[in-house]
Amino acid sequence: MDHLLDQANRENGIDVYSCVTALRQSRMHMVQSVEQYKFIHLAVLEAYTVGSTSSSAAEFMSHYSALNRQSSISTKTLFSEQTEMLNSISQSLSKEETGLARLAENCKKNRTEVLPSNRHLIFLQTSFNGRNDYINAVRVPGYKKTDSFVATQWPLEDTVVDFWRLVKDNCVQHIVLLEELSLKILPESGQTENFGGIEVCFEETEQNDSMKCGVVRFPEHHAEVVYMNTHDAEQENLWYEG
Known part of the structure; x- marks a missing residue:
């Protein structure tokens, strides 16, 4: 080089x-x-x-x-x-490389034309009310090991439940939000809300000009996830695509 x-x-x-x-x-x-x-x-x-x-x-x-x-x-x-x-x-993926995301039952779950490759696609593990195992999400390597992170799109109204299935299936410990759209995926701080059958609790712990942090809990599993929203006006068009 x-x-x-x-x-x-x-x-x-x-x-x-x-x-x-x-x-x-x-x-x-x-x-x-x-x-x-x-x-x-x-x-x-x-x-x-x-x-x-x-x-x-x-x-x-x-x-x-x-x-x-x-x-x-x-x-x-x-x-x-x-x-x-x-x-x-950046290289573009071919239709063959994104074939699973283009299937009729899956294409309506994609927010934009940014599609995951078949090779790195994550399949949802938990069966849920007849929904299939597709979500627009891929595994991303980290500094110390492969598959350290999960990257996914901001959910659609019909895929919020799949987003929380993804979090639970993969034992996600931190959620970092780079751009927030209008669709609500969290309850108000201190409240519990049902998203398509999954109970989610949220408690805000910190907020400043550039970040909002909190803890997400799933009552039936006693799991905790740290949530960080780093969205601001400057970052809106920079870090998040899809």
Whole structure:
């Protein structure tokens, strides 16, 4: 990767084929498949297009503040510009790769055209009033292990119960909400509400300008989930899609 990026800066050109050929002279059969070869191209494309976006832990707060400021070349924040850049270089999934989400009984459960891949789709485990096992949700790797997180869309009116099935089935410990739409998925603080047959209790524990936190409980299971709503006007179009 470093060699190819140095080549781009030095020669204003990138030759992945020659680079892999040279590497194979030292290690036979390095880069063994089309997928690996394609991945090199995608990685170089992202690194060369986006550049370095890393920050030291000590400087992260100032880095975050800088991203919230308006860009010098547009009216958008740097957060917005980086998000648009991510969208421009992200691959789109084919109809075959999202076939399960496109089935007639499932497509009405998708809020937008952002569909989960068959490969990473999460299936609901708990049978519930004749509902099937589909939800627009995927597993996401974490820093220390695979499948550390679950990413899902904001529920539709008919899928709120599936959202809470997802939380319970996967023993979710924290819910982080990045954008809040008008549909209600939580009771008022200190109240219990039935969502399609699932009893949910909520108690708010903290609220400030940028975050609201609380604890979600399922009375019949005595489980607790920490809920954090990080939504604000600046983040609305930045972090949540679907």
